[in-house]
Amino acid sequence: MADSGMLSGWEMVVGLEVHTELLTATKLFCGCANEFGAEPNTNVCPVCLGLPGSLPVLNQAAVDLAVRIGVALHASVGPSLFHRKNYFYPDMPKDYQISQYDEPICSNGWLEPPGHPRVGIVRAHLEEDTGKTSHMGGDGRIHGAERSLVDYNRAGVPLVEIVSAPDIWSSGQARAYVSELRAILIAIGASDGRMEEGSLRVDANVSVMRKGATSLGTRCEIKNLNSLRSLGRAIDYEARRQVDLLNSGGVVEQETRHWNESTGRTASMRSKEEAFDYRYFPDPDLVPLDPGEDWVDRVRLNMAPLPADRRAALEAAVGEDASSAIAGQIATVVELGLDGLVTAAISEGVKARLAVARAANEAAAAADAARSLDAGRFVQLLKMEDSAQLSASQTKAVLAELLAGAEGSPEEVAARLGLGSMDSAVLDAALDAVIQAHPEEWERFRGGDNKVIGFLVGQVMRSTQGKADGKAVRAGLASRI
Amino acid sequence: MIGPVPDAISRDDVIHVARLARLSLTDQEVDRFTRHLGDILTHASDVASLDLAGVTPTAHPLPLVNVLRPDVVVPSLDRQEVLAAAPAVEDERFMVPRILGEQA
Numbered sequence: 001m002a003d004s005g006m007l008s009g010w011e012m013v014v015g016l017e018v019h020t021e022l023l024t025a026t027k028l029f030c031g032c033a034n035e036f037g038a039e040p041n042t043n044v045c046p047v048c049l050g051l052p053g054s055l056p057v058l059n060q061a062a063v064d065l066a067v068r069i070g071v072a073l074h075a076s077v078g079p080s081l082f083h084r085k086n087y088f089y090p091d092m093p094k095d096y097q098i099s100q101y102d103e104p105i106c107s108n109g110w111l112e113p114p115g116h117p118r119v120g121i122v123r124a125h126l127e128e129d130t131g132k133t134s135h136m137g138g139d140g141r142i143h144g145a146e147r148s149l150v151d152y153n154r155a156g157v158p159l160v161e162i163v164s165a166p167d168i169w170s171s172g173q174a175r176a177y178v179s180e181l182r183a184i185l186i187a188i189g190a191s192d193g194r195m196e197e198g199s200l201r202v203d204a205n206v207s208v209m210r211k212g213a214t215s216l217g218t219r220c221e222i223k224n225l226n227s228l229r230s231l232g233r234a235i236d237y238e239a240r241r242q243v244d245l246l247n248s249g250g251v252v253e254q255e256t257r258h259w260n261e262s263t264g265r266t267a268s269m270r271s272k273e274e275a276f277d278y279r280y281f282p283d284p285d286l287v288p289l290d291p292g293e294d295w296v297d298r299v300r301l302n303m304a305p306l307p308a309d310r311r312a313a314l315e316a317a318v319g320e321d322a323s324s325a326i327a328g329q330i331a332t333v334v335e336l337g338l339d340g341l342v343t344a345a346i347s348e349g350v351k352a353r354l355a356v357a358r359a360a361n362e363a364a365a366a367a368d369a370a371r372s373l374d375a376g377r378f379v380q381l382l383k384m385e386d387s388a389q390l391s392a393s394q395t396k397a398v399l400a401e402l403l404a405g406a407e408g409s410p411e412e413v414a415a416r417l418g419l420g421s422m423d424s425a426v427l428d429a430a431l432d433a434v435i436q437a438h439p440e441e442w443e444r445f446r447g448g449d450n451k452v453i454g455f456l457v458g459q460v461m462r463s464t465q466g467k468a469d470g471k472a473v474r475a476g477l478a479s480r481i
Numbered sequence: 482m483i484g485p486v487p488d489a490i491s492r493d494d495v496i497h498v499a500r501l502a503r504l505s506l507t508d509q510e511v512d513r514f515t516r517h518l519g520d521i522l523t524h525a526s527d528v529a530s531l532d533l534a535g536v537t538p539t540a541h542p543l544p545l546v547n548v549l550r551p552d553v554v555v556p557s558l559d560r561q562e563v564l565a566a567a568p569a570v571e572d573e574r575f576m577v578p579r580i581l582g583e584q585a
């Protein structure tokens with residue numbers, strides 16, 4: 001991973017703006033359905049189309065989710081106002097977007113990405129999403145488009161924009177921040193976290209400064225970051241670009257830049273003259289919002305456990321086994337929401353290391369199915385592996401079947417697949433055959449060369465078509481020395 | 482929320498604001514609105530001259546907070562009716578002229 005360490009003499013300073021669509025049934029100010037992928041312009045009404053005489057009314061569920069976000073980010077949740085942000089662009093039929101300006105619902109929080117320094121949260125505010133424009137003609141991109149087609153289904157969908165402090169110093173920390181924020185939003189039921197569908201969107205404000213300097217450099221805002229990978233690459237590219245520019249005597253201009261994933265570069269988006277003069281003013285159609293202490297306390301009491309707490313709980317369940325080697329697997333298990341399965345297995349006596357590994361690796365391949373897998377069946381299967389009734393590769397095969405929707409208990413599935421522990425006579429014969437076929441390797445192994453054991457085990461696995469249990473093979477080889 | 486009230490408004494301010502609102506004004510209209518807006522600001526500056534320390538700003542003329550509705554879907558408009566009001570339609574979507582680079 002490229003890091004600020006590569007910017008010799010300089011360091012990058014990054015602040016992130018994360019927009020998340022909220023998992024409500026309806027839009028922020030009207031009763032139109034909030035759903036992704038509906039037929040164009042079928043979820044629209046006079047309010048979200050901005051027709052004269054229509055009046056917005058705030059969605060209680062959106063407020064509740066914004067309060068949850070505030071509590072989860074250790075922010076203060078207080079009285080707030082809605083403003084009109086005025087601009088002319090056809091993605092908003094009203095020619096303004098209702099947002100929160102100088103009095104956001106949440107302010108002054110923090111988030112601690114695992115393994116990285118804490119990042120301050122300046123604010124999190126409610127606002128409405130815009131419609132979706134598609135640019136037609138020309139080369140299909142914004143520039144050169146001959147016409148634009150607009151679908152207003154998304155116009156008015158509730159968003160929370162979460163603005164971090166410029167506390168991010170590397171692309172690794174930026175990715176960890178977004179990854180943890182996304183996990184939190186999913187855990188508290190605020191968002192589905194799908195970056196590829198645009199329900200979670202990230203803009204990065206990137207600047208660079210001389211190491212040890214105290215004032216920030218001029219920043220550029222990078223848009224079109226559709227994945228964690230794009231985010232990391234774009235930040236590294238942009239910091240490098242600014243350092244090169246400054247080193248060669250140039251000046252960084254404050255501007256909005258567009259990340260191009262295929263070229264790996266950012267490019268200036270020609271900003272329209274006066275584009276940033278939004279003339280915010282309080283929306284006269286909406287009264288102030290003040291959830292108050294009771295509401296915030298109620299949310300705090302009913303809050304689902306946060307990823308950090310769940311990681312800590314899982315680490316505690318894993319116990320002494322929680323070496324740094326499986327810390328990464330524990331994080332994956334929590335991120336995928338599979339900690340319930342693993343905890344169930346450990347409490348039933350399955351080895352922690354095994355339960356974590358099967359969840360972080362094999363179950364992760366079909367995480368949606370794994371989340372709805374009956375914990376009892378998962379535990380049964382792992383017990384079969386733990387007691388050497390099934391080999392590791394056999395267990396993986398049965399798990400894949402269970403996740404693909406196979407009926408029956410793990411025993412029944414294993415039997416249908418013709419899997420089970422090998423008869424010891426068959427295993428003995430296989431071991432002897434391999435030793436006979438590879439006398440040189442066998443002598444090296446007997447002479448104490450442990451590196452060759454992998455080869456011998458592999459040969460036995462091959463001749464038994466993976467049905468042998470690795471541990472039994474090793475034990476059998478050792479007993480023959 | 483409301484900062485110090487500027488003493489006067491210039492013709493350039495009026496031209497700038499008109500442009501932001503996509504209004505095209507004649508020279509005479511610019512003169513007239515410069516005068517009108519100046520009068521309004523002078524009137525507002527009467528308020529600014531009062532000692533308002535300790536007075537909470539009024540966010541809304543009605544003494545209400547938390548006007549909320551339950552998160553329940555209500556039927557949307559019929560699409561044909563919606564698109565009938567569009568200046569142009571393509572693919573069941575509103576068709577509008579090119580967006581950036583409009584000087585071309």
Ligand SMILES: [Zn+2]
Binds near residue numbers: 027
């Ligand atoms: Zn609507």
